[in-house]
Amino acid sequence: MALPIPLTFLIDLLTLFGIFAIISMSLNLEFGYTGIPNFGKMLAVAGGAFFVGAVPGRVIAYLFNIPAELDFIKNNLEVVSSLNQVLTSEPVISTCYLLASLVGAAFAGAVLGYVASYPGIRLRGDYLAMTLLAMAEVLKIIGDNWEPFIGGSLGVRIPDPFRWVGGEHRPLYVALTILGVTAVIFVYLELISRSPLGRTLRAVRDDELSARVYGKDVNRLRMKTLVVGCAIAAIGGALYSFLTASVSARDFNRVTHTFWPWVMVIVGGASNNLGALVGAGMFVTLRKLVTFYKSYFETIVPFDVIWLEYMLLGLALILVLLYRSEGLIPEKPTKTLKRNYIVNKVLSRIKTKEGT
Amino acid sequence: MSSLEWLRQQGRQMSLLLVRDAIIFSSLMIMLSAGLTLTYMTTKVPNFAHGEFATLNIYLNLALVRLLNINPYLGTIPAFMLGGAVALVLYLAVLKPLMNRGANYVILMIATIAYDMILISLINIFADYLNRIHKLITRLFQLKGFDIEIFGQPGLFIIAPVLAFIMITSLYLFLNKTKFGIAMRAAIENPSLAEVVGININLMYAASWFISGGLAGVAGALMPLYMTCNPDIGIRLLISIFAASILGGLSNMYGALIGGAIIGFAEVLGTGYLSTALGPWVVPYRPVIPLIIMMLTLLLAPKGLAGIDWKRFMKKVG
Numbered sequence: 001m002a003l004p005i006p007l008t009f010l011i012d013l014l015t016l017f018g019i020f021a022i023i024s025m026s027l028n029l030e031f032g033y034t035g036i037p038n039f040g041k042m043l044a045v046a047g048g049a050f051f052v053g054a055v056p057g058r059v060i061a062y063l064f065n066i067p068a069e070l071d072f073i074k075n076n077l078e079v080v081s082s083l084n085q086v087l088t089s090e091p092v093i094s095t096c097y098l099l100a101s102l103v104g105a106a107f108a109g110a111v112l113g114y115v116a117s118y119p120g121i122r123l124r125g126d127y128l129a130m131t132l133l134a135m136a137e138v139l140k141i142i143g144d145n146w147e148p149f150i151g152g153s154l155g156v157r158i159p160d161p162f163r164w165v166g167g168e169h170r171p172l173y174v175a176l177t178i179l180g181v182t183a184v185i186f187v188y189l190e191l192i193s194r195s196p197l198g199r200t201l202r203a204v205r206d207d208e209l210s211a212r213v214y215g216k217d218v219n220r221l222r223m224k225t226l227v228v229g230c231a232i233a234a235i236g237g238a239l240y241s242f243l244t245a246s247v248s249a250r251d252f253n254r255v256t257h258t259f260w261p262w263v264m265v266i267v268g269g270a271s272n273n274l275g276a277l278v279g280a281g282m283f284v285t286l287r288k289l290v291t292f293y294k295s296y297f298e299t300i301v302p303f304d305v306i307w308l309e310y311m312l313l314g315l316a317l318i319l320v321l322l323y324r325s326e327g328l329i330p331e332k333p334t335k336t337l338k339r340n341y342i343v344n345k346v347l348s349r350i351k352t353k354e355g356t
Numbered sequence: 357m358s359s360l361e362w363l364r365q366q367g368r369q370m371s372l373l374l375v376r377d378a379i380i381f382s383s384l385m386i387m388l389s390a391g392l393t394l395t396y397m398t399t400k401v402p403n404f405a406h407g408e409f410a411t412l413n414i415y416l417n418l419a420l421v422r423l424l425n426i427n428p429y430l431g432t433i434p435a436f437m438l439g440g441a442v443a444l445v446l447y448l449a450v451l452k453p454l455m456n457r458g459a460n461y462v463i464l465m466i467a468t469i470a471y472d473m474i475l476i477s478l479i480n481i482f483a484d485y486l487n488r489i490h491k492l493i494t495r496l497f498q499l500k501g502f503d504i505e506i507f508g509q510p511g512l513f514i515i516a517p518v519l520a521f522i523m524i525t526s527l528y529l530f531l532n533k534t535k536f537g538i539a540m541r542a543a544i545e546n547p548s549l550a551e552v553v554g555i556n557i558n559l560m561y562a563a564s565w566f567i568s569g570g571l572a573g574v575a576g577a578l579m580p581l582y583m584t585c586n587p588d589i590g591i592r593l594l595i596s597i598f599a600a601s602i603l604g605g606l607s608n609m610y611g612a613l614i615g616g617a618i619i620g621f622a623e624v625l626g627t628g629y630l631s632t633a634l635g636p637w638v639v640p641y642r643p644v645i646p647l648i649i650m651m652l653t654l655l656l657a658p659k660g661l662a663g664i665d666w667k668r669f670m671k672k673v674g
Contacts, residue, residue, distance in 0.1 A: 031462070035462065037462045037465055037466075039404070039465070039469065119650075119651045119654040119655050120654050122658070123654065123658050124461075125461070125462060126401065126402050126461060126465060127602070127654060127658070129402070129465055130402055130598045130602065130650070131650060131651065131654065133404070133594075133595075133598075134595045134598060134599070134643075134646070134647045134650060135647065137591055137592075137595055137643060138595075138643055138644055138647050141640060141641060141643060141644075142641070144640075145637075145640040145641065254591065255473065255476075259469060259470075259473060262466060262469070266466065302484065302485055302488045302489055303480070303481045303484030303485055303488070304480070304484055307476075307477040307480040307481045307484070308477065308481075309477075310473045310474070310476055310477035310480075311473070311474050311477035311478070313470075313473060314470040314471065314472075314473035314474035314477065315470075315474060317466070317467075317470040317473075318450055318467055318470045318471065321454060321459070321463055321466065321467055321470070322450075322453055322454065322457070325457070325459070325463070
């Protein structure tokens with residue numbers, strides 16, 4: 001039973017939304033809450049995907065006794081198709097494989113975030129921005145050229161953890177998985193933003209000096225934020241590879257994985273997880289519509305229409321920065337305990353003291 | 357014995373070619389990093405669109421040379437104007453209004469990236485247009501065949517360093533000997549004090565952006581004579597430009613010159629010698645060299661070469 005077309009369109013949309021929501025929320029943690037200009041968002045996203053392309057497939061091939069003379073990269077098609085046959089009847093192992101890969105990707109992203117931020121974290125944010133941008137490009141170059149890693153420019157196919165659900169239901173399960181992860185990350189980040197840590201991060205962003213005066217180790221906080229942000233973004237990259245069941249360095253570029261998340265966060269409203277979601281949702285819908293009507297424009301102009309999209313997004317971002325820098329959903333005051341609650345608490349304290 | 361002699365000669369030949377390459381690339385890097393440093397000093401924001409200032413003029417020069425049969429070196433004049441104009445638009449239409457609204461440097465950096473996207477779009481549209489309407493090769497192309505020959509050497513080997521020298525010297529004379537230039541330095545050093553003395557800071561900043569874009573434009577116009585160009589070359593250049601400027605200290609013009617020269621030589625000689633020693637597979641990893649230099653600079657001397665106290669350093673070492 002095939003799914004009706006509007007439903008596949010919606011599932012497609014939600015899948016893409018989930019991935020970009022994860023990436024833009026991670027950027028929101030870094031830039032929105034803490035004020036770190038991470039211009040190498042692609043670094044963590046690609047890092048997570050590269051990890052999924054390089055490590056879990058090899059581990060699983062080893063566990064299922066794939067003959068050692070079949071190389072994971074050179075005989076990629078053979079290895080992966082025989083693994084997929086095994087995974088078709090193993091829902092539990094498939095799910096474990098998926099979850100373990102996501103955890104591993106998050107770890108890889110965290111390590112990348114630590115290494116990339118180490119040289120520049122003590123300096124003003126623009127140095128950090130420059131190094132992160134350069135690191136991201138170099139990681140892409142390595143992925144694109146080093147064949148034993150993830151197959152170089154050809155890329156690599158990975159075992160599909162959704163084999164067991166059957167072909168026509170696969171998109172639905174992938175979408176549900178991605179949205180589930182998105183929801184978990186949303187709740188986690190929302191909890192962070194309401195905790196004392198969230199307020200400390202805002203203090204680091206708004207006034208570094210006062211944060212220092214109150215004894216906060218600003219550099220350490222920045223570093224931690226970047227590590228967590230990179231781990232989350234890496235999960236987004238890993239999920240993207242499971243969606244396509246393949247990894248290729250060519251899929252990652254600084255426009256899609258650095259610039260777009262920035263547009264989403266700023267247009268949606270920075271330091272506001274809901275804003276990041278709204279930004280991602282708007283953006284993904286817009287993109288789907290553009291791809292839909294692209295063929296219509298293609299006949300009129302003597303160039304690839306995709307470039308017009310770049311220009312419109314660049315202009316849109318500049319206009320938003322100029323005329324509505326708080327975004328669609330502005331930052332709200334931090335949520336703390338209710339005033340009445342505190343007053344009652346204090347009053348009851350005083351009463352019990354008077355009683356004794 | 358004779359084969360060994362031959363090998364030695366080949367090796368020497370290759371070294372000479374590498375040094376020639378390094379001199380050309382360093383000259384281009386010097387123009388680029390000097391421009392980036394100049395705008396960083398005025399506006400205090402690293403310009404992420406700087407690579408695209410050059411790339412845009414690669415395509416301008418391609419069109420001039422191939423469609424109008426202009427000498428590629430004459431193309432540097434319109435390239436200076438176009439590069440300057442593009443930079444001026446970025447400053448006047450984007451950065452200055454943002455600064456007036458009190459935007460911090462992170463917002464300004466994002467704005468330069470947004471402008472970068474617009475330029476990438478324009479470059480690709482122009483490249484597609486040249487390709488589809490005028491049937492020119494616009495992806496992975498070179499213009500080496502249009503270079504002139506001086507003393508049996510490619511003209512670029514002489515002209516690029518000379519041009520870099522002339523531009524940098526005139527910039528030096530301009531900044532140090534003319535009234536306008538001295539006013540500009542005052543505006544850079546202490547904007548509020550300069551304003552009190554009656555210097556028009558906006559004019560000074562706009563001029564520095566124009567010069568910065570112009571330098572990038574000239575470097576861009578010369579680029580296709582030296583290497584294979586593609587619309588996405590800007591990001592490759594940007595890594596080297598940032599590395600050179602950070603090595604130079606980001607707030608010192610002379611630092612930028614030395615940084616540009618060092619990065620140019622390190623990249624060309626490093627890749628050249630490593631590829632003979634380890635094999636040609638190292639060539640695509642060339643951007644790793646500026647990245648490593650950038651990281652080492654940030655770790656060891658975050659203020660760059662200009663920030664090191666050389667007298668104390670020599671005492672410590674010697």
